[in-house]
Amino acid sequence: MINIISTGTLSSFQDFGRFGKKKFGVSNSGCLDKFSFMLSNLLCNNDKNEASIEIISGGFKCIFLEEITASITGPEGFFIVNENKKIKINSSINLKKNDTLFIPPNKNGNIFYFSVYGGFKIKKILDSYSYHQPSDITDNLKIVSGYNYSFKKPSVLKERFTNDDFFKKHLVNNGIININYEEEIIESNQKFIKIFENTDYFTTNQFSRQGIRLTGEKSNFFTHQNEISSEVSIGTLQLPPNGLPIILLNDSQTTGGYKKIGSIPKSELSKFSQLKSESKIRFKGVSTEDSVILFNQMVEDFELIGFNAYSFYNLSVNGALISVQISENNSIISIANNEVFNVYKE
Amino acid sequence: MQTYNINFHGDSTLVVNFGKGIDENINNIVHFYINIFEKNIIQNKYVLDIYLTYNSVVIDYDFNLMESFKLKNIIEKIILENRIESKKNNNFEKIIEIPVNYGEEFGPDLSKISKSIGLSEKEIITIHSSKNYRVxxxxxxxxxPYLGGMDEKISFPRLSEPRISIPAGSVGIAGNQTGVYPFSSPGGWNIIGRTNIKLFDINKSPPNFLESGTYLRFVAN
Known part of the structure; x- marks a missing residue:
């Protein structure tokens, strides 16, 4: 069991999401960064779809009331156990009664996942463990300060970690976000596409599980709209009459009435969700065929992620404590002070 | 021959469009075909969601289990093999009554609309509660519920500044539309009343009180 000390901006239970319910107006919800979500479960030897706690923007703290193996995944950085042990993100760790765990905000990304070995003891709502922000139907799946959350089977595993190569290759902002344009946009709005793809956009702090607003030079296209509400999905890029794009995320409404430009493909959604506020991006059109290939390449790379058991040391260097994790075969060494340095054996 | 158009939205959504605009006949065709599609393909693992809009059936699918062009062929074959016989609506026997407390604290915008459009509150209530609205x-x-069919005599523009919170069950007017908020939510609709009916209840199966393709009528308490 854990007791929540602070939740940060929003912490909630998530799994892959809720499907087959859009006909009732219920959106998919589910983890924003599917790959980091799956990684947190794999580090705990769980099924990939076991419910984890998704933490947006860090600031999450809890205390453990019994022993368990837990994992934290997400952007490169560290989390802190008992105020002085800095453990690299993408590690599992054994925690004892009265241990505390804190996930600080991180300059490399937004979204973290916290899994425990065997999973949390919670009930599905409408066939899923995913919290749905815009309604009150899943309030039991929102993490609340002061509340306790139980484990299914409190026990421990070997502590393991992975390097951050997958995250660095696929989930770090490279300045380009792919988009599958609507067929109508490709057929009759090539001029718009040219200007759109040459515009710098910036993510804003208007970010929620429902969507994110971008800022940048306002588009002069589609300023008079008379759209009727129609289908939207995770990643739909809408352009309202004000000329600034909105990208819908997992908890968005199931139908929308603004002009649809296209959709961010599945291969880009984890990276997009991890974008920090004020990140600069440009959009680049790709075919759906190419985006499927890119997604499958990501899956292949993900399947190759290796896990290494590690030993932890807190070293005192010139009076400062430095945390060191060393893998069994010395192939990965992680050193965390206020930054994480990964040292690789040649 | 049924006219339709198949498009893709993103890499995981196929849209079968049966026409333009908000039209009961088109919406009837959509309801006919969503039932056929559900019977034929919903048992397949590649189908993540099937739902409808005013004029389309939408299928979210797993592209690792079904390629887009193959899904398109499957849908085209189903449409070819299943022709709709009548576009007429036969759901009028399913008129759901929604009791509403109009005005006062339940409908804070009713008196403003009344003064602005020159109809008494009673007249607005009579007009609003005298029609069957298509879901x-x-x-x-x-x-x-996205409702169609409100009388234009009581249409009224959205609030210039949305309210931070509207209570669950609020019945509102925005332009030519009327609707009911299932949950407390921010909103820019003019609120004329409130119902105690719970439009969505996860403890019921199905959880939705209203079903698309049916009709509702507001009944003044």
Whole structure:
């Protein structure tokens, strides 16, 4: 069991999401960064779809009331156990009664996942463990300060970690976000596409599980709209009459009435969700065929992620404590002070 | 021959469009075909969601289990093999009554609309509660009905500044539309009344009180 000390901006239970319910107006919800979500479960030897706690923007703290193996995944950085042990993100760790765990905000990304070995003891709502922000139907799946959350089977595993190569290759902002344009946009709005793809956009702090607003030079296209509400999905890029794009995320409404430009493909959604506020991006059109290939390449790379058991040391260097994790075969060494340095054996 | 158009939205959504605009006949065709599609393909693992809009059936699918062009062929074959016989609506026997407390604390915008359009509050209530409204689709939020058919005499523009919170069950008017909020939510609709009916209840199966393709009538308490 854990007791929540602070939740940060929003912490909630998530799994892959809720499907087959859009006909009732219920959106998919589910983890924003599917790959980091799956990684947190794999580090705990769980099924990939076991419910984890998704933490947006860090600031999450809890205390453990019994022993368990837990994992934290997400952007490169560290989390802190008992105020002085800095453990690299993408590690599992054994925690004892009265241990505390804190996930600080991180300059490399937004979204973290916290899994425990065997999973949390919670009930599905409408066939899923995913919290749905815009309604009150899943309030039991929102993490609340002061509340306790139980484990299914409190026990421990070997502590393991992975390097951050997958995250660095696929989930770090490279300045380009792919988009599958609507067929109508490709057929009759090539001029718009040219200007759109040459515009710098910036993510804003208007970010929620429902969507994110971008800022940048306002588009002069589609300023008079008379759209009727129609289908939207995770990643739909809408352009309202004000000329600034909105990208819908997992908890968005199931139908929308603004002009649809296209959709961010599945291969880009984890990276997009991890974008920090004020990140600069440009959009680049790709075919759906190419985006499927890119997604499958990501899956292949993900399947190759290796896990290494590690030993932890807190070293005192010139009076400062430095945390060191060393893998069994010395192939990965992680050193965390206020930054994480990964040292690789040649 | 049924006219339709198949498009893709992103890499995981196929859209079968049966026409333009908000039209009961088109919405009837959509309801006919969503039932056929569900019978034929919903048991397949590649189908993640099937739902409808005013004029389309939408299928979210797993592209690792079904290629887009193959899904398109499957849908085209189903349409070819299943022709709709009548576009007429036969759902009028399913008129759901929604009791509403109009005005006062339940409908804070009713008196403003009354003064502005020159009809008494009673007249507005009579007009609003005298029609059968088609539930074209559910969407936006769980259980929210997109209704068609409001009398233009009581149309009224959205609030210039949305309210931070509107109580669950609020009955509103925005332009030519009327609707009911299933949950407390921010909103820019003019609120004329409130119902105690719970439009979405996870403890019921199905959880939605209203079904798309049916009709509702507001009944003044």
């Amino acid at each position: 074209h689709m559910l969407g936006f939020m769980p259980g929210f």
